[in-house]
Amino acid sequence: MRKADAVTADHAQEEAQAWLVRLRSGSMSRAETESFQRWSAEHPQTAALLRDTWNLLRTAAAELADESPAAANDEWLAEARRDKTVRTGRRAFVGFAVAAGASWLALRPPLELWPSLTDLAADYRTGTGEQRSVVLSDRVVVEMNTQTRLDVLPVQAAARGIDLLAGEAEIDAKASTALGDALLRQVTVVAGKGRMQAVTARFNVRRGGGSVCVTCLSGSLALDHPSARLTLRANDQVIYDDRKVEPVARVDPSGFVAWRRGVLVFNGVPLAEVVDEINRYRPGKIILRNPALGQNRMQAQFPITRLDDVIDLLGRLYGARITRLPGNLVLLS
Template sequence: MSGDRQTIDDSILEAAAAWVARLQSDDATAADRKAFDVWIGEHPDHRAAYDELRALWSDLEDVPISEGRLGELRAQRRRRVGGFVGLCLAGGLAILSLTTPYGDRWRADYYTGVGEVRRIALEDGTEVDLNTDTALVVRYEQGLRRVWLLRGEAFFNVAKNPQRPFVVEDGSLSATALGTRYSVGSAGADFPTDVQVEEGRVQVEAAGQNAILGAGEAATIDPEGRLSLTKTDVAAGTAWRDGKLVFSRRPLRQVLATLERYRHGRILLLDGSVGDLEVSGIFDLHDTDDALQVLEASLPLRVLRLSGLMVVVQSR
């Protein structure tokens, strides 16, 4: 169907992104605009593609956006359609409106809000630390203790009971404690499902694969569904339990994605060229604005706070 954004050819989208980037630049010429008018008139899909990409950042005319990055942002928007209501305008600014996690919270026995971290005690004496925006269901049976992680991340200090195994599931894997302390993180837009073991052992099963992890080891499900085992710094990875976020030579894009988990709204990296910059540091997860200030002061970045719900990061 002509003009349908889901069926527009990728080559047209790339050309539209190039025109958006060109026309919003300071050195756009009259000849560029004339050529653009010709291109727009060649096919209805040209106008549909241009209008959507331009609407993404309609109020960011002073922010240079490369055509490649603009295309990536559009692709991200399409991939995350289940996670966003869409675009809305508030106060003349483009803001992404997030769907709330009320569905998972409605089903959950325990949950935390965005930016909240808290500890709970289960009936068997197991202690659970819930990370930001986490929801879980607990079902204890005669011979089994089962937890469903609906969203987010949780750390389990499991009370030993060999007659009643303790199993955490999230839909893509199950992690059975063999008397241990470990964390399970459910898959999100920017993070894979993973298990990190601080003490003891954990048996992990996923897609017909099995592995037993020891202290200091982690298991991750890669995009192809394979179980990948690595050594990891569990203390750093679970420092959120103490209100801290610890990064050691982590890519900036990953750091920003982590910070975004602890605040309402979006942090958008407009310049993909700086996404690979390495970041090391310890930040207070309750003050992500301060973390962004530190990043801006220590890296060649510009942080634009467009509203309480939208932060844009670009290179200087």
């Protein structure tokens, strides 16, 4: 493909993403609708790919809905009893979508306004602002935070476990009530290059931005990483990436797990990071257009259910200009 043709194709794809945002808002005017029809006629291949990609996403969502267990308490048992071809077929579906040429939109949704195909391929996922519980056994429960994806590890005699693909989860492994049963009920959590194992512990794991943060809330757990092996006890926290493990730090874990109480806590955090965190819980997107504004530090806590009120608060505190657009898009400048 010539360079000029590539630039034209990229521009058409950017326009397609913009149109999808407008279409999903459900508030297009008649003039905008006519403009979209003209654009579709001028770019028939890109418009057709846009429609095909959206249909693929809808099909994937419907297939996963059909797989959902009927009872929440039987979720792990239902997963364990599945035929292995279920997960293989789901991965193959994603591969087919990519091969069909849908990867530019399905794998990288504009502004992350809808689930990507890789999101839909996970065994369990939560959407923006959603939280859910996954029961691994009679004594191991995983609480999933917003925008989290995980797979259930294959069943082993000595362990139950998950692979945290993205997002945040709190794992609660309670003490066994049966004599000699503890060794048969170990929980394993894989996140990136790290593998955590515990018999009795409660710990929080957050994966994003290329790193993993593990906070031990009670009990103890072992972390195995290519560059280190260590044990975490209550109030210990460690951060690692694919290459290294940072030194263990002692922390007050209350702020790190405030989401379990429906609250976001910020202790001297730059506003840019506050906006990023709010975007994990709030549908749509807040876009910070003023880098200087993002350097302001914030000391506050907000209920997760009232994050729209926070936007107005930021305007009053920092004199930011607020522009609200369809699709829950907000510009801060």
